[in-house]
Every structure is written in C-alpha cells, then in structure tokens.
Amino acid sequence: MSYSNQKIGLASRVALGALPFAALVAAYSVGSHIRRADNPADKLLPPLDDMAATFWRMATVPDQRSGDLLLWTDTFQSLARLGAGVLISAAIALLVGVIIGYLPRGRATLAPFVAAVSLIPPITVLPILFIVFGLGETSKVALIVVGTAPVMIRSLAQAVMDIPREQFVKIATLGASTVQCVCRVVLPQIWPKLITAIRLGLVPAWIFLISAEAIASTDGLGYRIFLVRRYLAMDVILPYVAWITLLAYALDRGLQLLSRKLFRWAHLEGESL
Amino acid sequence: MSFVEVNDVAVTYDGAPILRKVNLQVAEGAFVTIVGASGCGKSTFLRLLLSQEQPSDGTIRVAGVHLPSSPTPDRGVVFQRYSVFPHLTVTENLILPLEIERAKGLGLTFGKLRRSLKAEVEEMLNSIGLAHARDRYPSQLSGGMQQRLAIAQALLKKPRVLLLDEPFGALDPGIRRDMHDLILALWTNTGMTIFMVTHDIAEAFKLGTRLIVFDKIRHDVADPSSVGATITYDLPLRRRGVVAEGLAGATISAANMLDHSLAEISQDRP
Numbered sequence: 001m002s003y004s005n006q007k008i009g010l011a012s013r014v015a016l017g018a019l020p021f022a023a024l025v026a027a028y029s030v031g032s033h034i035r036r037a038d039n040p041a042d043k044l045l046p047p048l049d050d051m052a053a054t055f056w057r058m059a060t061v062p063d064q065r066s067g068d069l070l071l072w073t074d075t076f077q078s079l080a081r082l083g084a085g086v087l088i089s090a091a092i093a094l095l096v097g098v099i100i101g102y103l104p105r106g107r108a109t110l111a112p113f114v115a116a117v118s119l120i121p122p123i124t125v126l127p128i129l130f131i132v133f134g135l136g137e138t139s140k141v142a143l144i145v146v147g148t149a150p151v152m153i154r155s156l157a158q159a160v161m162d163i164p165r166e167q168f169v170k171i172a173t174l175g176a177s178t179v180q181c182v183c184r185v186v187l188p189q190i191w192p193k194l195i196t197a198i199r200l201g202l203v204p205a206w207i208f209l210i211s212a213e214a215i216a217s218t219d220g221l222g223y224r225i226f227l228v229r230r231y232l233a234m235d236v237i238l239p240y241v242a243w244i245t246l247l248a249y250a251l252d253r254g255l256q257l258l259s260r261k262l263f264r265w266a267h268l269e270g271e272s273l
Numbered sequence: 274m275s276f277v278e279v280n281d282v283a284v285t286y287d288g289a290p291i292l293r294k295v296n297l298q299v300a301e302g303a304f305v306t307i308v309g310a311s312g313c314g315k316s317t318f319l320r321l322l323l324s325q326e327q328p329s330d331g332t333i334r335v336a337g338v339h340l341p342s343s344p345t346p347d348r349g350v351v352f353q354r355y356s357v358f359p360h361l362t363v364t365e366n367l368i369l370p371l372e373i374e375r376a377k378g379l380g381l382t383f384g385k386l387r388r389s390l391k392a393e394v395e396e397m398l399n400s401i402g403l404a405h406a407r408d409r410y411p412s413q414l415s416g417g418m419q420q421r422l423a424i425a426q427a428l429l430k431k432p433r434v435l436l437l438d439e440p441f442g443a444l445d446p447g448i449r450r451d452m453h454d455l456i457l458a459l460w461t462n463t464g465m466t467i468f469m470v471t472h473d474i475a476e477a478f479k480l481g482t483r484l485i486v487f488d489k490i491r492h493d494v495a496d497p498s499s500v501g502a503t504i505t506y507d508l509p510l511r512r513r514g515v516v517a518e519g520l521a522g523a524t525i526s527a528a529n530m531l532d533h534s535l536a537e538i539s540q541d542r543p
Binding site for chain 2: 164165166167169170171172173174175176177179180183184185188189263264265266268269
C-alpha cells in the first residue's frame with residue numbers, strides 16, 4: 001500500500017492529531033524550565049502550573065476592585081459583542097447577498113459597491129467609528145460588522161449564483177412567483193451557506209473584536225490581555241489566548257454541527273471541513 | 274391552425290447566429306423528438322419553447338397565443354440534471370407545486386394543509402415507484418428515480434406541452450428503456466404534446482411521432498460560427514404499435530444514414 005492511500009484507524013487518528021499539541025506543550029515546558037534555571041523570577045515563560053493557578057483564580061476568585069469573576073465577565077462581554085456583530089453581518093449578508101445573487105439589476109447596482117467597500121481595511125475606519133459612535137459598545141460592534149459583512153455578502157451572493165438556473169426555470173414552470181421562488185428555492189438552499197459564511201466571518205470577527213477591545217474598552221478578553229501586557233503577565237496572557245482559541249473552536253464546531261443537524265441534505269455528499 | 278407554430282425564428286448570440294429561419298407546425302398531441310450534433314441549437318430551440326430565452330427574430334405561438342416572456346405552468350420541463358430540488362425530500366418535491374398553488378404568498382404550507390397535500394400525492398408516489406423512498410433526498414436516489422420524480426413533479430401542473438432536454442442522457446440502458454415505457458404511457462394517457470431533445474437517434478425513432486433534425490445548411494470551414502442551424506430533416510414517424518415491416522426497414526436505414534452523417538459532421542468539428 002502506498003503512503004497516499006493509507007487507512008487510519010480512529011485510535012491512531014486521535015493520537016496523531018494530539019501529537020503536535022503535545023509537542024508544543026513539551027517544547028514550552030523545556031523552554032520554561034531552561035529560562036527559570038537561569039533566572040527563577042523569569043516572567044516570559046511561566047511554568048504550566050502557575051498559568052493554571054492564575055487561570056483558576058481569574059475564573060473563581062472575585063476581583064478585589066470590581067468584585068467580578070474576571071474571566072467570565074470578560075468572556076461574556078466579548079461574546080456579546082462578537083455575537084451582535086456577526087449576527088448583524090449575517091442579516092446584512094443575507095439581504096444584500098440575495099439581491100446581488102438573484103436579481104440581475106441588484107447585481108449591477110450593488111456588486112461593484114460591495115467589492116469596493118470590501119477592500120477598505122476595516123481597522124482604518126475604527127477612528128471614524130469612535131468619532132461617530134463614541135467609545136461605547138456601538139463602535140466595537142460596528143467594527144466587526146464593517147470587517148465581516150463584505151466578505152459574507154460576497155460569499156452568499158456567490159452561493160445564490162451557484163444555484164443551477166434550471167431550478168429557477170423549473171419552479172417557474174410549477175407556477176411560482178418571484179417571492180415564492182425566493183422562499184422555496186433561494187433561501188432554503190443558502191441557509192447552509194449562511195452558516196458557512198458565518199464560520200468564515202468569525203475569523204476576522206475575532207481579530208476586530210480583540211483590536212477594538214484593546215484600543216477602547218474597560219472589559220473583555222482583548223482588553224484584559226492588553227491591560228496585563230504592561231506587567232508582563234504572561235501567566236494571564238497565555239491562558240487567555242488559549243481560552244479565546246478554545247471559544248473560537250467551539251463556536252466553529254457548534255455551527256458546523258448545527259448545519260449538519262438542520263440541513264442534512266446539504267451534507268450528504270462528501271466530507272467537508 | 275396548428276397547436277405549436279414556429280415562424281421564421283432566429284437566435285443570435287453576440288452577433289453569432291445560432292438558429293436561423295426555423296419554421297415548424299406541430300399538431301396537438303405530437304411527440305416530437307429533436308436530434309442534431311452538439312452545439313447545433315437544439316437545446317436553444319427547447320429553451321425558446323420554454324420562454325427561458327427569447328428569439329432574436331420570428332414568432333412562436335402555442336394554441337394561437339404568443340409565448341409569454343417567462344416560463345409558465347402550461348409548459349412543463351425535465352432537464353438532464355437539476356430538475357428536482359436537492360433540499361426537499363421526494364414527498365416535499367411532489368407537494369411543492371401544490372403548495373405554490375395553495376399558499377399564494379410565500380408558497381409555504383404548515384400543519385393540517387401540509388398533511389393533506391402529502392396525502393394527495395400518495396397515489397403519485399406509488400405510481401412512480403418511490404413510495405419506499407418518500408423521505409429521501411434526491412442525492413440519495415438513483416439517476417432513474419430522480420428523473421421519475423422530476424417527470425412526476427412536472428406533470429402535477431398538468432402542462433399541455435412537456436419539454437424534455439436529454440432527460441435520459443445520464444441513465445443506464447436498462448433504466449432508460451423503463452423510462453421510455455413510462456414516458457410513452459404518460460403521453461398516451463395525458464394527450465400532451467412532447468418535445469424531446471436527445472443525442473440517442475434510436476431513442477428519437479422509438480419514442481417520436483415526428484423527428485426533426487437541427488443542422489447547419491452549409492459548413493464554413495474557415496469560420497464555423499458564421500452560419501446558424503435550422504431544421505434540415507422533418508420526418509413523420511409511425512404511431513407506436515403499428516408494425517409495418519417496410520416502413521420499419523426504411524426508418525432504420527434512415528436512422529443509420531442520419532447517424533452516419535451526424536458522426537461525420539461531428540468529426541469535422543474541432
């Protein structure tokens with residue numbers, strides 16, 4: 001058997017998948033040990049148990065000043081901003097995507113504009129958002145929308161355009177109006193694509209969330225890691241990064257499972273990531 | 274006056290003629306099979322009959338009325354692929370035309386009405402042999418089952434004209450024979466007029482009451498796209514079931530000749 005068509009069993013697949021993670025942890029431990037052998041007060045690579053203790057403290061011991069459990073307050077605030085931003089983007093993407101993908105006149109009107117807007121580096125509009133909306137929640141959510149809506153619009157418009165023309169002709173021969181065609185062919189077929197678009201949009205959404213929180217905020221995951229950066233508190237930063245990664249992964253997997261559950265027909269053929 | 278009247282129809286894409294001077298009179302209840310080499314405009318002609326495209330010139334009338342500018346339920350269609358809706362199960366595909374009729378706004382039905390519609394298509398499910406697969410999605414069906422579903426769905430609106438664009442092109446020979454029996458039975462029972470584009474000459478002779486061939490009148494070697502295609506043969510065929518040896522022999526030799534010349538033509542093309 002050649003290497004390219006080996007069959008991998010479940011046990012070895014799990015083991016192989018865990019290998020890079022284990023290698024990373026091992027390399028970190030060794031590095032941390034070497035640095036602390038030189039200087040026991042080293043802050044750059046704190047030992048794993050220190051990080052675990054700090055993380056546990058932030059999750060369970062109320063903050064002295066505010067009385068909050070910082071990890072959970074930060075997580076809740078960040079997820080609320082992320083969720084609001086991505087949901088608004090999804091709604092915009094659905095509306096504009098269908099108009100561009102389904103209606104030739106809509107495409108002619110809006111496609112060039114969306115293409116142009118999608119090229120604006122979103123972080124450059126952040127000062128404008130701060131000036132217009134102030135430093136509150138609105139400008140952070142708006143940054144996520146500006147950063148994710150254009151790509152999501154384009155991927156949904158493409159999803160509508162990928163529906164075979166035959167299906168529109170067929171449903172017209174079954175007596176459907178334009179509205180009925182949208183409700184019975186276009187929308188049902190792009191729901192799974194909307195979930196894919198949200199999953200893709202979440203990647204930049206996290207970047208803009210953390211950026212906005214780093215620049216102007218008093219809570220949130222991004223705020224916390226940029227705050228403690230001043231004290232070189234790697235024992236907070238590193239677990240927070242891992243925690244953010246875990247949240248992002250869980251959201252992505254959750255959406256994928258949701259899509260499989262709700263739109264079984266879209267997942268019958270082939271494996272997908 | 275004929276049921277379907279095509280007068281001097283021409284189609285041009287970006288200055289390149291595809292069809293020119295197409296004239297055809299078809300009686301109601303005819304089974305017209307359409308053959309021709311690839312790219313000779315036979316599918317374009319079918320799209321004209323469907324109102325999916327408009328002729329650049331000329332007129333098409335069905336039952337004395339000019340064709341509307343978009344597809345309507347009086348002309349059903351079955352394509353080679355994508356005829357059924359991938360996000361709907363077999364039953365859901367079948368009740369879709371009924372839902373569209375009942376729920377004028379969004380075409381969505383719920384609860385009791387939806388259950389009664391499902392009961393309405395039960396007989397249809399059995400007659401096309403898909404009762405056991407009622408909750409499967411199209412991608413879980415074989416090619417033949419998908420096309421049976423597509424035909425059944427198209428017929429639910431009781432169209433007067435049925436347009437078939439190579440509907441059996443992707444099926445195995447055995448399945449294809451079954452589909453021939455099905456479509457002939459439906460045609461006999463409903464009396465509708467059928468236009469069917471096919472690549473399979475034998476199929477065209479077997480099913481049709483009339484066979485038309487699309488081809489270019491002359492072939493310009495230097496610039497093949499400069500000439501549009503038109504109807505070059507228009508053969509009335511026997512009604513099915515009437516066996517006349519002589520005619521059968523003539524039909525077969527004509528078929529072979531056609532086959533041969535079509536093969537030659539397609540060899541000439543890049």
